[in-house]
Amino acid sequence: MKRSDSQTAFKLAHVILSLKTGGLEKLVVELALKATSRFIPVVCCLEKKGELAYELENSGIKVVTFSKREGVDILLPFKLAHFLRKEGVTIVHTHNYAAYFYGILAAKVAGVPIIIHTEHGVHLYFQIRRKLLKRVISPFVDKFIAVSEDVREILHSHYYAKDKQLVTILNGVDIDKYSNSADSTVQKEKIGLDVKTRVIGNVARLSPEKDHKTLLRAFSLVVRKIRFVKLVIVGDGILREELEKEAVKLGIKDDVIFLGLRNDVPELLGAFDLFVLSSIREGIPLTILEAMAAGLPVVATNVGGIPEVINGETGLIVPPKDPTALANAIIRVLIDENTLKRMGLKAKRRVIERFSIERTANEYEKVYISALREHGCLKGIR
Numbered sequence: 429m430k431r432s433d434s435q436t437a438f439k440l441a442h443v444i445l446s447l448k449t450g451g452l453e454k455l456v457v458e459l460a461l462k463a464t465s466r467f468i469p470v471v472c473c474l475e476k477k478g479e480l481a482y483e484l485e486n487s488g489i490k491v492v493t494f495s496k497r498e499g500v501d502i503l504l505p506f507k508l509a510h511f512l513r514k515e516g517v518t519i520v521h522t523h524n525y526a527a528y529f530y531g532i533l534a535a536k537v538a539g540v541p542i543i544i545h546t547e548h549g550v551h552l553y554f555q556i557r558r559k560l561l562k563r564v565i566s567p568f569v570d571k572f573i574a575v576s577e578d579v580r581e582i583l584h585s586h587y588y589a590k591d592k593q594l595v596t597i598l599n600g601v602d603i604d605k606y607s608n609s610a611d612s613t614v615q616k617e618k619i620g621l622d623v624k625t626r627v628i629g630n631v632a633r634l635s636p637e638k639d640h641k642t643l644l645r646a647f648s649l650v651v652r653k654i655r656f657v658k659l660v661i662v663g664d665g666i667l668r669e670e671l672e673k674e675a676v677k678l679g680i681k682d683d684v685i686f687l688g689l690r691n692d693v694p695e696l697l698g699a700f701d702l703f704v705l706s707s708i709r710e711g712i713p714l715t716i717l718e719a720m721a722a723g724l725p726v727v728a729t730n731v732g733g734i735p736e737v738i739n740g741e742t743g744l745i746v747p748p749k750d751p752t753a754l755a756n757a758i759i760r761v762l763i764d765e766n767t768l769k770r771m772g773l774k775a776k777r778r779v780i781e782r783f784s785i786e787r788t789a790n791e792y793e794k795v796y797i798s799a800l801r802e803h804g805c806l807k808g809i810r
Contacts (some may be wrong), residue, residue: 429523438518440467441540443508443531446492447471448478449663450527451610451632451688451714452523455599460489462789467796469558470509470515474530479689501530508534518805519796524548525558532565546573546597547583549711551730562587570799575599575711576733595795598736600713603780606694606721615699619685621662626657626762629700629714629724631693632707634665639729641674642751645707646677649755654762657787659684662696665753680742682713697722702762708748710734720779725771727757737783742775 442460457480462468470490483489494507502633512534513521514636519782520543522531528545535543565570572589574580574596583589613623621627628647632638640661648719661684662669668686675684690696697703703719703726710732717737719726728734738745746753758772761767800806 437466437468438796438805439516440469440519440521440796441515441517442469442471442510443520443522443527443534443679444471444473445496445526446475446478446493447480448476449480451711453478453480453697454714456523457483457790458600458602458785459789460484462785463488467519467793470512470517470607472503472531474527476510479691480621494798496530499546499802505533505537506564509537510539510584511672512538519544519799521546529565532568540807541798541803543569544571544573544733544795544799545569545577545587547578547579547587547711548575549709550554559586566593568602569593570802571595573597573795576736578667578733578736579711597788597791597795598733598783599714599717600783601714601717601721601779602720602785606697607723607776608694608781610787612698614712615695619687619696619699621658621699622656623655626654627700627702628657628659628758628762629658629662629703630703630705630718631662631696631703631718632713633663634661634667634671636667637707637709638670638710639706639749642749643704644671644674644680644684645751646706646758648680649686649751650758650762651680651683653755653759657683657762660699661685661695662688662690662693663689664689691726694717694722697724701726701768702758704750704754704758705729705734706754707731707734712737717783719781720775720783723772723776725761725768725775726752727761729754733793737778742771742778 444456463469473493474496477491477493484491496504498803517540519542520531520535520540522528523546552703566588572583574583580596616623639695675681705723705728712733716726726738728738729748730745731748744757746757
């Protein structure tokens with residue numbers, strides 16, 4: 429991607445923990461890649477780069493890391509501030525709490541005029557120290573961006589963000605990347621499945637908030653009602669071994685496939701007949717939007733911003749931590765070919781209309797430009 433020189437473009441620093449595979453991280457990558465010639469993005473990883481850094485660096489976007497120490501790293505804000513000052517950064521855009529804390533301190537030390545913060549999910553921290561820090565720091569933020577109305581309420585009540593500071597920008601995905609998923613027959617054969625097998629797919633980090641145990645327990649009920657069905661779980665994390673043991677305990681080991689981390693998710697979605705997410709906390713998960721862009725109906729839990737995406741026409745929503753309700757919803761959609769096709773088509777249409785990355789990136793740029801204008805940074809610039 430061609431970048432304008434620094435005399436006509438503003439340096440924009442995204443501050444994030446890392447660029448490991450995840451929804452938040454993927455959105456930051458897309459925002460950096462979609463930046464127009466008015467902005468020169470750089471991504472500051474507080475901990476480590478992560479596997480998604482390659483795509484940015486391959487596109488000529490700088491990615492730097494600061495090797496954050498365990499616990500509170502008192503030197504980190506000053507290291508980051510030195511970098512921001514040296515780079516001539518005009519806008520610091522932080523993502524989630526840790527980046528919010530270190531990024532804002534660094535921005536103030538470096539004299540960066542504009543600070544934007546995006547909260548990507550519902551992460552409530554009840555420690556008095558953290559709540560106090562949020563209250564103290566929030567006046568320095570020009571705009572708080574929520575990825576859903578649910579998250580907006582959290583920013584208002586826990587970050588003490590004022591209404592004039594708050595903006596809601598729904599997440600988006602690259603429609604073209606996911607709408608042309610590979611042939612179902614080919615993809616099912618690639619992962620060792622018969623073409624007649626019904627495949628329930630899940631793409632998520634194997635961590636507590638995704639609640640895969642509820643998904644496994646629900647699936648153990650599904651296999652009693654539907655023949656030739658498999659559950660394919662894409663992703664890795666600290667709970668993998670525990671979840672594999674749970675599958676054995678439930679007697680579904682041979683019907684559950686753990687694929688681990690994959691870089692071919694757009695193609696893999698072609699093997700799925702139904703996408704399921706059993707999370708107990710979310711913002712607006714990109715994996716749901718990706719699945720919908722691929723023409724898949726979705727069964728998901730009623731948490732975070734998911735109800736803002738899924739309705740009765742594009743999928744079904746069930747209470748969290750309820751294996752029976754989840755199983756019933758899966759069975760209801762999976763047993764009817766007409767329902768699968770109808771919901772899949774409507775899911776794809778809804779993502780195209782409301783959740784494209786182009787729309788999301790454009791809304792973020794409007795926030796940046798508005799802040800630049802308020803700070804007088806656009807004077808004399810056309």
